[in-house]
Amino acid sequence: MVDLVKMRASIAEILLIPVAELHGETRLENSDNWDSMARIGIVALVFEQTGVNVSGEEIDGVVTVQDLFDLIDRKIEVAA
Template sequence: MKEKFLDAFKEALEIEEDNVEMNDVMSDFDTWDSMSRLSLIALLDEHFEIEISDDEFENMTTVQDLYDKVQTKVQADG
């Protein structure tokens, strides 16, 4: 699941390198903006069939924070 999540994250932010770390701050990525965030929300819905609200996103800082939220939602729906 982690690899699938990271693939979606990199696709949304148009990141080609493989060096995305879980403790990276999402807003530190050069391509992070409101459009990439919307793209990421759509891709997470597509890949994991979950919805993450803007309010939930506001409380997340790192890639790990987002991954933890995705895991929690997938398990709750599972």
């Protein structure tokens, strides 16, 4: 089971924003820190916390935090 609270905190850390400002509808592209390094960090975070791989292309298709969580859920379902 994915610890979404921990993952949310880690995403906030990668984006250098307070976790209180990170919600499901938060658009990642609106963060000043949503760059190639943040995308790589998210790919690594997802693998570290879930054991599933997401590609850079899949991350590029993510718009909101909820989109990211939905992508993770789909990847976990496929891997199961």
